Amino acid sequence: MTSRRQFIGQSAAAASAMAFPLVGGAQPKTVKVGVLHPVTGALAYSGQQCREGVMMAIEDINKLGGIKSLGGAKIEALLGDAQSTPQAGAAEVEKMNEAGVSAIVGAFASAICLATTQAAAKYNLPHVVDVGVADQIVERGLKNTFRFGPGYKKCAEVAVANLHVLNTAAGKPARSVMIIHEESLFGTGTANLLARELPGYGYDVKEIVKHANPTRDFNNIVLRMKQVNPDIVIPANYYNEYALLVRTMQQQKVTPKAIYSVLGGAASSYKFVKEFPEAANGIIDCNHWFSPRDKRSLELKKRVEAKNLFFSYEVFMAYTAMRLLADAIERAKSTDRAAIIDALNKSTFSDHIMPYGTTQFVNGQNMGAQPLMTQVVKGDIKVIIPRDYREVEPIFPLNG
Amino acid sequence: MFDLSILFASVLNGITTGAVYALIALGLTLIYGVLHIINFAHGASLMVALYGVYFLKEKIGLDPYLALPIVVPAMFAFGYVLQRVIINRASHGKDENILLVTLGISIVLENLALLFFKSDTRNIETAYTLTTVNIGTAMIALPKLVAFIGALVVSAILLAVMRFTFLGRAIRAVAKEKHGARLMGIDVDHVYAMCFGIGSACLGAAACFLLPAYYVNPMVGNGFVLVAFTIVVLGGMGSFVGALVGGLLIGVVESIGGLYLGESLGQVGIFVIFIAILLLRPQGLFGVRT
Numbered sequence: 001m002t003s004r005r006q007f008i009g010q011s012a013a014a015a016s017a018m019a020f021p022l023v024g025g026a027q028p029k030t031v032k033v034g035v036l037h038p039v040t041g042a043l044a045y046s047g048q049q050c051r052e053g054v055m056m057a058i059e060d061i062n063k064l065g066g067i068k069s070l071g072g073a074k075i076e077a078l079l080g081d082a083q084s085t086p087q088a089g090a091a092e093v094e095k096m097n098e099a100g101v102s103a104i105v106g107a108f109a110s111a112i113c114l115a116t117t118q119a120a121a122k123y124n125l126p127h128v129v130d131v132g133v134a135d136q137i138v139e140r141g142l143k144n145t146f147r148f149g150p151g152y153k154k155c156a157e158v159a160v161a162n163l164h165v166l167n168t169a170a171g172k173p174a175r176s177v178m179i180i181h182e183e184s185l186f187g188t189g190t191a192n193l194l195a196r197e198l199p200g201y202g203y204d205v206k207e208i209v210k211h212a213n214p215t216r217d218f219n220n221i222v223l224r225m226k227q228v229n230p231d232i233v234i235p236a237n238y239y240n241e242y243a244l245l246v247r248t249m250q251q252q253k254v255t256p257k258a259i260y261s262v263l264g265g266a267a268s269s270y271k272f273v274k275e276f277p278e279a280a281n282g283i284i285d286c287n288h289w290f291s292p293r294d295k296r297s298l299e300l301k302k303r304v305e306a307k308n309l310f311f312s313y314e315v316f317m318a319y320t321a322m323r324l325l326a327d328a329i330e331r332a333k334s335t336d337r338a339a340i341i342d343a344l345n346k347s348t349f350s351d352h353i354m355p356y357g358t359t360q361f362v363n364g365q366n367m368g369a370q371p372l373m374t375q376v377v378k379g380d381i382k383v384i385i386p387r388d389y390r391e392v393e394p395i396f397p398l399n400g
Numbered sequence: 401m402f403d404l405s406i407l408f409a410s411v412l413n414g415i416t417t418g419a420v421y422a423l424i425a426l427g428l429t430l431i432y433g434v435l436h437i438i439n440f441a442h443g444a445s446l447m448v449a450l451y452g453v454y455f456l457k458e459k460i461g462l463d464p465y466l467a468l469p470i471v472v473p474a475m476f477a478f479g480y481v482l483q484r485v486i487i488n489r490a491s492h493g494k495d496e497n498i499l500l501v502t503l504g505i506s507i508v509l510e511n512l513a514l515l516f517f518k519s520d521t522r523n524i525e526t527a528y529t530l531t532t533v534n535i536g537t538a539m540i541a542l543p544k545l546v547a548f549i550g551a552l553v554v555s556a557i558l559l560a561v562m563r564f565t566f567l568g569r570a571i572r573a574v575a576k577e578k579h580g581a582r583l584m585g586i587d588v589d590h591v592y593a594m595c596f597g598i599g600s601a602c603l604g605a606a607a608c609f610l611l612p613a614y615y616v617n618p619m620v621g622n623g624f625v626l627v628a629f630t631i632v633v634l635g636g637m638g639s640f641v642g643a644l645v646g647g648l649l650i651g652v653v654e655s656i657g658g659l660y661l662g663e664s665l666g667q668v669g670i671f672v673i674f675i676a677i678l679l680l681r682p683q684g685l686f687g688v689r690t
Contacts, residue, residue, distance in 0.1 A: 042619065044519030210662055214623055216614070219413040220658035220666070223406045240521050240615065251530050251541050275523060278530075 030076040031067055031335050033058070033325065034096035036106030036116060037318075041084025042213050043109055045239060046314050050108045050130055051079070053318030056303070061326045069333040075326065082107050086115035093119035102335040103128065105321050108314065110134035110152075110186040117145040126328075126340045130321035131288070131314060133263060134185045138364040144337075146344045146361055148324050149288055149317055149354075150369040152186065152263060156193035159262045159286035162373050162385050163232070164201045166396040173397050174257050178230035179208045180221060180245060182237035190236040190262055206230055215241050218248040225249070231257045231397075235264050242266035243276065250279045257397035261285040268374045268381050271310040280376045282398045284384070288313040289372035290353045292383050292391055297353035320352045324359075327351070355389055402659065409538035410659045411652055416544040418651020419551035420610055424624050425631035425643040426558060427602035433638025434575040434595040437498040441482075442628065443621025444509035445600050449475050449607035450616035451517060457524045457611075464524065464608045465546065472604040479600025483593040506621075513618035521617040529612055547609035554605045555644050558598070562640065571595060575638065627654075630674045636687020645685065649673075 035054045038047035058075045066072040078101055082089030089112040096104060103126040107116045113132030120127040121142045128146050129137055135151040150158075167174050179194055181187035188210065195205050207228045209221050222245070225233065233249070233256045235242055242265040249259075259267070259282070266272035267285030290297035300319065301311040309315070324347065329335070332343035349359045357368035373385035377392050384394035402410075424446060431439045452471050456462040462470070486505065491497040531542040562568035573581040574591045582588050614620075631650050635642020650670055658666030677684060 040514060040519065044514070044617075044619075045521060048519060212667070216623055217413070217417055217655075217658075220410055220655055223402075223409055223413075223659060227402055227406050240617075243521075243523070244615070247530065251532055252539055253532070275525065 029070070030074050031070065031329055032076050032078055032099065032101045033322075034080055034093070034099075034101040034104035034106070035077045036080040036082055036089060036092050036096065036104055037108050038082040038084040038089070038112060040081055043084040043112075043238065046108050046131075046312075047082070047084070049309070049312050049314035050106070050318040052304070052307070052309060053315040053320075054105050054130070054322045056300075056315075057319045057322035057326070061323070067326065067329050069330050070335070073335075080106070082109075082112045082116070084109070084112075086112050089113075090115040090119040092116070093125070097123045097125055101125070102329065102337060103325055103340055105130055105318065105325055108132065108318075109184070110137065110189070111184050113137050114185065117142055120144055124337050124341070126325070126337055126344060128321045128325045128344070130318040134189050135365075136185070136189075142364065144341055145364045146324075146347075146366075147364060148321055148349075148356075148359075148366045148369060150371050151365065152190045153193055154369065155263055155286055155371045156190060156197055158371055159260070159373070160194065160197040160201060162286065163203075163260060165385075166394055170396050174231035175202070176204045176206045176228075176230045177232045177234060178206055178225055178228055178256075179234045180237065181208070181210055181235070182213050182241060183210045184213065186263070187236045194234060194236075194262060203232075211237070211241065213238060213241060215244070218245045219252070221245065222248045222252045222254055225254050225256075226252065233259050235259070235261050235267070238265040239269065239272070240265075243272055243279075246279045246283070247276060255399050257399060259283045259398075261287070263287050263371075267376075269310065269312055270381065271312065273376055273379060273381060274310075277379050281379075282376060282395060284373060284375045284394070284396070286371050286373050288317050289355070289374055289383060290316050291355040292389055293355075294353045300353065316353065320354055323352055324349050405537035407656075407659070408536060409540075410655045412535060412538050412540055413544070414652035414655025415648055416540060416548040416651070417655065418648040419548040420606055420647075421624070421627055421631055421651055422644045422647025423551040423554055423602055423606040423609070425628040425635070425647050426555060426640060427599035427606075428628050429632045429635065429638055429640065429643045430558075430571075430595055430602070431599040432632060434571055435498070435592055437495055437502065438629075439596075439599070440499065440503040440625075441505040441509065442502075442599075442603070443623075443625030444506035445475070445479065445482075445621070446603045446607060446624060447513060447616065447618060447621040448478065448509060449600075449604045450611055450614075450620060451513065452604070453607045453611045454522055454524060454616050457526075463526065464611050468605060468608045471608055472601045475604030475607075476597040476601040478597075480593045480597035482600070483596035484589070487596070488589060488592065510618050510621075517618065519618060521615050523615045524611055526612050541613055543609070543612035547613070550605065550609045551647075554602065555640070558602070559640055561598075567591075567594060627670065630670055632684075634673060634677050634684055636684025639684065639686040642684055642686030 037050045062074045066074040080092035089107050093116050105128045107113050108131050110132045113129050117127045121144045126144050133152040135153045138147050179191045181191040198205050261267035264285045267283045268287045273280045304311045327349045328340055328343040332339040347359050360367045372383050374381050375384045382391040383389045428442050453464050453467050456467045487501050490501045528542045532539040570586045570591050631646040635646030653669040657669035
């Protein structure tokens, strides 16, 4: 028996359901994008920074009228947490696929990106990699995977070539190197590349030390360092361990001719420079960096800092990755996955703050991407190489 | 092969680290010895204490060592209330329930910390953070040396309390025979909660000694809790001397292992010891065979 009240309620629901398509047709639809990062677990800090970058980009895109070729469709973020493990990341991709996202942006760490890009490939789901520097990510022939930033091979080559330039200019004071890296794909891969490149330039790689995430104590590694006494120390690890390592070196009074990081987790981090100005002083890093010449990057930096956050590489890399994707959706004029992939392949995206050459994707890798070399000088991070972006003259060797 | 001076520095480093491990393991072994439960919330409680020390320093500028008189009683109260109000009630007298309740508490605490404090790793900067003390040829960070001495003092106090006070006797009585103790007029629920309180207070002290040379984030406890479990098994479940000796031993093994095998593989030593103890002397170094 249906009561009068129930009848009215049901009728109203039915009427609104029938009316909905009309209302829906009048309003621009949304484009669902999966935003997938390790926002909990060991990599949570970086993951949250990445998420912040993507969300700021979405905010900007929507504020400027959304995707115009889709009638001003707004981008709707579907947030996912990879929990700092590849398995959880892949599981989130499944969920996002079910929820009907048009593309995914993520997933910070190389090991997680390997899993998420592969999971997304099953559904031909476009996946823009925001950081993930391991080159295996774009070397497996996955048609859905695109990385805007440079891989670790490129970074290692640039770093070693520039080290040689700096060292030669200073009269070759440095000959021996010690590499300290974290144990996952990113650190190990970077260390292997460096160990292969460095001897070619006449450097003696005396020791390669691997450590876990998290590592509680770096005293032993620094004691080894004392024994080996290298001219140059190259760390390749994430923020916490990087900070602890450099502080322990300071404590044990180990002062190599240079701390020369390749994708160093804290080397070009405003957080590190602010918290440990003395330990950070003089550190050189070959890393993702924005163009200091571009006014928009400084505006973005101010906005991030106004939120009480640090303008770390995670933020601007993820921000740019989302802008790249939005540009592709705009040109695809569709939320269809294949159309977006096609648009990404043809991308010549240039409206960004990165110091890159012309955007051109070959097998999913942006060939124009490059890292910059920075050095911590007087409590700030300044670009030293290449010359086009140079803000200060490099100081090498440090204790020379 | 390493220089003797470097080996010496590594051993010293291991001993100072081990002392803090011991302090954390003491709390764990006390709770195990009396309540016969494995407290999975131990790591999360340490994290809570570390945040306490951190905010006292950041908000009112209180030095971590001067924070001891605040953090230790606060952690005691935290542990006491946790046991009395949540664990005791939710367990309905079953040990396996307690296990799950403490596991649940750890998940809740970690995620609350994630919610309120974000996942940021936070450090404090003190005037002595990077100060080192020369012992022979080795340089030891001052905060580590203070932690070592502090851990020994706290352990001594704890041992004295257990041996010479009525509370200590009551705790030992409850640990041995809970029904008998109740018949003798001991308030068993109170003793349980006191144990949890004291165990947590140890973490409060550990946090004050740890933070000047370490960091805090919502997951920080996990790194310590596995090591603490190993120490408790090594020293003998419920043995205080065992926890202290075990802590120092594990610290040295970890340090030397790290030096020779590398930091990743170095921890293997800890677990080799763990397995060897379980096989050869399951009651632990100082445990009593039951």
